[in-house]
Amino acid sequence: MNKHENALNKKVFRVGIYLRLSNEDKDKLNKDDASESIKNQRNMLTQYIEKHQEFELVQEYCDEDLSGAGTYRPEFERLIRDCENKKLDIVLCKSQSRFSRDMEIVEKYINNKFKEWNIRFIGLSDNADTFNSGNKKSRQINGLVNEWYLEDVSNNIRSAFHSKMKEGEFISPFASFGYEINPNDNNKLIIDPVASLIVKNIYNLYLTGLGFTAIAKYLNSKNIPSPSLYKYKKGIKLNVNSNRPREEIKWSTNAVKTILTNEIYLGHLIQGKRTTVSYKNHKIKNKDKSEWVRIENTHEAIIDKDIFNKVQITMKERTKPMKKTGVVHIFSGKVFCLECWHYMRKKNSKDHEYLLCSGNRDGYDDCINKASIRYDVLTNIVLDAINNKIQKFYDEKELENLDSIKKENRFNKKIKALELQKIAIEKQISKTKNYLKNLYEDKVNGVITLNQFKDLVIEYNKNEDIYNDQIKSINKEIAYYKMKEKSSKNNKKIFSKYQKLDKLNRIITQEFIDKIYIGKLNEKTKSRDIQIKWNFE
Numbered sequence: 378m379n380k381h382e383n384a385l386n387k388k389v390f391r392v393g394i395y396l397r398l399s400n401e402d403k404d405k406l407n408k409d410d411a412s413e414s415i416k417n418q419r420n421m422l423t424q425y426i427e428k429h430q431e432f433e434l435v436q437e438y439c440d441e442d443l444s445g446a447g448t449y450r451p452e453f454e455r456l457i458r459d460c461e462n463k464k465l466d467i468v469l470c471k472s473q474s475r476f477s478r479d480m481e482i483v484e485k486y487i488n489n490k491f492k493e494w495n496i497r498f499i500g501l502s503d504n505a506d507t508f509n510s511g512n513k514k515s516r517q518i519n520g521l522v523n524e525w526y527l528e529d530v531s532n533n534i535r536s537a538f539h540s541k542m543k544e545g546e547f548i549s550p551f552a553s554f555g556y557e558i559n560p561n562d563n564n565k566l567i568i569d570p571v572a573s574l575i576v577k578n579i580y581n582l583y584l585t586g587l588g589f590t591a592i593a594k595y596l597n598s599k600n601i602p603s604p605s606l607y608k609y610k611k612g613i614k615l616n617v618n619s620n621r622p623r624e625e626i627k628w629s630t631n632a633v634k635t636i637l638t639n640e641i642y643l644g645h646l647i648q649g650k651r652t653t654v655s656y657k658n659h660k661i662k663n664k665d666k667s668e669w670v671r672i673e674n675t676h677e678a679i680i681d682k683d684i685f686n687k688v689q690i691t692m693k694e695r696t697k698p699m700k701k702t703g704v705v706h707i708f709s710g711k712v713f714c715l716e717c718w719h720y721m722r723k724k725n726s727k728d729h730e731y732l733l734c735s736g737n738r739d740g741y742d743d744c745i746n747k748a749s750i751r752y753d754v755l756t757n758i759v760l761d762a763i764n765n766k767i768q769k770f771y772d773e774k775e776l777e778n779l780d781s782i783k784k785e786n787r788f789n790k791k792i793k794a795l796e797l798q799k800i801a802i803e804k805q806i807s808k809t810k811n812y813l814k815n816l817y818e819d820k821v822n823g824v825i826t827l828n829q830f831k832d833l834v835i836e837y838n839k840n841e842d843i844y845n846d847q848i849k850s851i852n853k854e855i856a857y858y859k860m861k862e863k864s865s866k867n868n869k870k871i872f873s874k875y876q877k878l879d880k881l882n883r884i885i886t887q888e889f890i891d892k893i894y895i896g897k898l899n900e901k902t903k904s905r906d907i908q909i910k911w912n913f914e
């Protein structure tokens with residue numbers, strides 16, 4: 378055979394190799410091991426090609442997606458396109474399962490399209506080879522086994538996750554905004570000191586009367602990073618002012634709502650709310666509430682229980698915020714008709730805002746309470762009522778206060794009396810000291826005997842001890858009454874802080890008022906009955 382003949386006879390096959398990380402690689406997964414697995418696959422395939430002179434490596438395709446059923450396999454798709462465009466003669470893989478564990482894909486390409494496109498598929502470790510027609514059955518069996526394996530892995534992962542959830546372990550790779558994953562324990566949450574402040578701020582803003590949209594606008598106006606932007610920036614030192622958030626990662630109405638309703642901020646974990654349809658279909662499906670896994674007190678709370686509950690109640694009470702400003706009006710959810718108990722709706726005219734019984738709208742004409750009430754009129758009425766309430770409260774305090782002045786005087790008198798007592802005793806002590814001096818002189822002058830002198834000195838010492846004890850206990854009493862006197866002076870200071878309210882806001886109405894009932898207008902007197910149900914009496 379001459380050179381020419383040799384070249385003519387020699388057909389060269391263009392080989393594409395396909396490499397992929399798989400679940401088997403997952404356990405040992407850090408980046409080095411992963412590239413090791415890819416390297417091993419590549420070595421195995423290139424050695425095989427070198428042994429076959431007629432094979433020529435023309436393209437490498439490498440996907441680093443872990444799950445064999447993963448929908449995102451860009452290199453796989455490139456491989457298929459190149460096959461379709463006849464750029465390859467042979468597709469070479471470590472095994473059929475590396476190509477795909479999904480039976481449908483194996484069927485579609487290896488057993489059908491490749492035949493149509495005249496492409497040979499070779500899987501080395503499981504001896505799959507479409508060139509060998511007797512090989513088809515074993516390839517299909519391999520394919521089935523691979524698919525069972527995949528379903529098994531998927532179910533195992535699900536049940537492992539489920540038992541972790543039941544033990545109150547956090548299983549998501551990302552912590553909810555406000556928390557971070559404990560670096561010492563991947564399944565526990567710890568408070569993120571920066572983001573948790575933003576969460577607290579959102580709860581406070583909501584209670585001041587802002588709606589979800591208004592809060593989102595406010596946060597964006599202050600360049601506070603949204604949860605996704607924050608996540609993106611984490612690890613980088615956070616500088617709120619210098620980094621303008623990109624449009625698509627600004628705060629949204631929904632992001633605010635999610636934060637205001639998430640019980641994670643109470644320290645509870647609620648997991649398993651969503652699942653994927655199956656191991657093949659990665660579409661997200663919501664689970665029924667009864668299937669959620671809820672474990673309380675798994676981590677430190679960010680929001681106080683009272684505040685959280687207040688927000689949930691307010692959320693139920695609130696009607697839709699006014700479209701223009703996103704601000705909820707200060708009586709929202711609190712004003713009802715005294716005649717029919719329907720809710721009083723807010724209406725706007727050119728000049729004024731009104732409240733009108735909703736029992737009268739759109740064909741319903743059941744309520745005798747037809748006249749609207751002006752919003753500013755009601756605001757003034759309620760403000761006066763609240764001021765009266767506060768005034769009364771402080772009047773009562775004032776009475777107590779007078780009482781405390783009396784007490785204070787009493788303490789003062791006590792102290793004075795005790796001090797007088799103390800002076801008397803001290804006089805007594807100095808008197809007996811003089812007496813002792815005289816006694817000594819008497820003894821020296823021979824007026825009394827030594828024995829008499831001794832007895833009198835003992836008597837004197839006894840008395841002095843008694844006097845000293847008395848002074849000690851008087852000092853204690855004085856200190857006690859002085860302390861009492863001081864605390865009653867402090868009370869007086871607190872009471873004098875009170876100032877009359879001159880403007881209503883949502884926090885005050887929320888704090889004071891449960892409901893307001895508006896009666897019908899008396900046409901003769903032009904007055905109407907307005908009843909306020911207070912949160913306290």
Ligand SMILES: [Zn+2]
Pocket residue numbers: 714715716717718719734735736744745746
């Ligand atoms: Zn009514």
